[in-house]
Amino acid sequence: MMQEKSGYVNTARLNNSGRYAYELHLHTGEFGWCAKVPAATIVATYEALGYAGIVVTNHYFDHGFEHMPETTWAGKIDNYLRGYEAARAAVSREDFDVLLGLEIRFSENLNDYLVYGVNKEQLIAYPELYKYSPEDFRLLADELGWVFIQAHPYRKGCEVIAADSLHGVEVYNMNPRHDSRNDLALNFAKENNLLATAGSDYHQIGDEARAAVSFTERIRSSSELAAILRADYEKKQSKKVLN
16 A cells, blocks of 8 residues: 655556555535535546545534434435445446545544445444444444544644554645644654555545555455555554564
């Protein structure tokens, strides 16, 4: 896994080197209290830019769900997944994949966390995940094979949590309207042998392709992504033990 960051990611260089570029932090207008762009527009943009795929990580938090009109949790999840489903329906390239993720905020504070490996059935079976503590959520993530990453941990209003409650941190958050102090996040990841991810944190036109994580193989599902990331995490942790 490699992180890429720049004004625009050079996907042609990555593709020519046999690597596949994925956007790991992205919000759609269908469900996103601060996102502005329809999923179909986003998919067309990233397909044209040469990405291999995107992970839709719409905000998952208490107020968002509490204000939904649906009366059942399954109905609320259908509402929440509108952006993800719209993105999947908009794909025109056979070699482009849309994966499901979350950006979850627990009720305790303003920290945000990226979650990879989830599926619709799990989101229905485990309701109101925002009521968990980060520590308990990490245990659930390990039980279900998810990956738990703290997003932009040094951004104003956020505070980094204990490393043993995380699989990794987002070390390059390239949202142009925030100072995420990425250098501090990168140092924290290195010091604790954690996964280090990157994302554009896409909310509006102009945010696209500011970051990517590249892999040596195509990733066709969120569970595949989580398996690759978890294997990388285990390697990093084994080095920590050896040291």
